[in-house]
Amino acid sequence: MKRRDFLKRAIKVFFSILAVAILSALVYIYPSKIKNRKLHYMYLMDEDDLPRKGVRKIEFEYKLEDRTITNRVFVVAGNDVLTAFSPVCTHLGCLVNWDNNKKEFLCPCHGGKYNMNGEVIAGPPPKPLTRLPLEIKDGKVYVGIKV
Amino acid sequence: MGKIFDWIDSRFGVKEPHKRFLQRPVPSNVNYSYCLGGMAFTYFLILAFTGLLLSIYYVPSEKEAFKSVVAITNEVTLGWLVRSLHKWSANLFIIFTILHTIRVFVYKAYRPPRELNWMAGVLGFVIAMASGFTGYLLPWDQKAYWATEVGTSMFGTVPLIGDYLMYAVRGGLDINGTTLIRFYSFHVLYLPVSMAVILWAHFHMVKKQGIAGGL
Numbered sequence: 302m303k304r305r306d307f308l309k310r311a312i313k314v315f316f317s318i319l320a321v322a323i324l325s326a327l328v329y330i331y332p333s334k335i336k337n338r339k340l341h342y343m344y345l346m347d348e349d350d351l352p353r354k355g356v357r358k359i360e361f362e363y364k365l366e367d368r369t370i371t372n373r374v375f376v377v378a379g380n381d382v383l384t385a386f387s388p389v390c391t392h393l394g395c396l397v398n399w400d401n402n403k404k405e406f407l408c409p410c411h412g413g414k415y416n417m418n419g420e421v422i423a424g425p426p427p428k429p430l431t432r433l434p435l436e437i438k439d440g441k442v443y444v445g446i447k448v
Numbered sequence: 449m450g451k452i453f454d455w456i457d458s459r460f461g462v463k464e465p466h467k468r469f470l471q472r473p474v475p476s477n478v479n480y481s482y483c484l485g486g487m488a489f490t491y492f493l494i495l496a497f498t499g500l501l502l503s504i505y506y507v508p509s510e511k512e513a514f515k516s517v518v519a520i521t522n523e524v525t526l527g528w529l530v531r532s533l534h535k536w537s538a539n540l541f542i543i544f545t546i547l548h549t550i551r552v553f554v555y556k557a558y559r560p561p562r563e564l565n566w567m568a569g570v571l572g573f574v575i576a577m578a579s580g581f582t583g584y585l586l587p588w589d590q591k592a593y594w595a596t597e598v599g600t601s602m603f604g605t606v607p608l609i610g611d612y613l614m615y616a617v618r619g620g621l622d623i624n625g626t627t628l629i630r631f632y633s634f635h636v637l638y639l640p641v642s643m644a645v646i647l648w649a650h651f652h653m654v655k656k657q658g659i660a661g662g663l
Binding site: 327330331332334335338392393394395410 | 594597598601602612615616618619620621626630
């Protein structure tokens with residue numbers, strides 16, 4: 302083999318190794334612990350405390366990997382229907398607040414607005430608020446969230 | 449020049465190869481708007497210097513980050529000054545980079561043979577914005593957290609690979625200590641080093657191609 306050909310090949314090998322190194326680095330950066338979240342039912346409140354009509358913000362706590370996490374949901378009581386909404390705005394993930402005077406959910410980040418049924422009435426959100434499953438067992442209310 | 453410099457230069461030899469650039473006259477058709485890029489670079493130097501100082505006291509961990517920022521502001525001698533300088537220089541760096549870009553655009557200085565230098569400038573601007581984004585999380589307060597929640601969620605809107613991209617940036621499903629550490633790493637290592645390389649290329653091309661004429 303001529304010296305020129307050898308050097309050309311050496312350069313090719315060098316860049317191949319570099320490409321492999323960069324690809325491995327990208328895989329390395331990607332989190333390894335992305336597991337599928339499973340639905341867990343968390344205790345929310347007693348059935349007697351449920352709002353009869355209107356919207357109420359409920360905070361609840363649970364443990365995750367020896368940390369206590371405080372989460373919140375909106376429980377909406379309409380005509381014989383009880384719904385739980387996640388407070389996470391479907392636009393870019395801020396937490397919405399309930400405005401009781403205007404009867405709408407308002408996101409503080411970019412002004413997304415949802416009505417009492419979680420449907421978008423103004424602003425950038427692409428989807429309605431996420432509904433969370435509710436379960437009532439032995440007079441206690443549980444909400445299903447993915448953990 | 450001085451004796452000490454001459455002693456070093458007779459061994460190191462930095463003067464001779466740079467003579468052409470050091471003794472070259474400044475073109476007569478330039479005005480003060482040609483200083484905008486230099487102003488941006490000055491802010492970059494201040495950022496590098498104050499950033500080095502901040503890294504002495506800042507702790508990039510979930511539990512310590514906010515506390516250490518409070519300590520830098522309230523307890524460390526001149527800490528408030530160093531932190532403020534870093535914060536304000538960051539803002540002014542971006543502003544002067546944009547003004548410099550506008551100047552280059554108005555004077556049509558992006559035209560051949562300077563297209564590659566325009567591209568280098570754009571890359572530098574992207575790195576500057578990325579530094580701003582990653583630096584914004586480091587105080588680890590409410591504003592930082594929610595700004596990063598919004599910013600990383602934007603990655604999630606990329607078609608097809610959005611979720612993977614978002615998890616890669618966050619280092620997990622949510623923003624937590626892992627996110628803080630990788631943002632810190634990018635803010636103090638990857639991005640400044642990339643910026644230094646880009647700026648070297650930027651200035652090298654300015655030297656080689658000369659300053660573009662007036663309007």
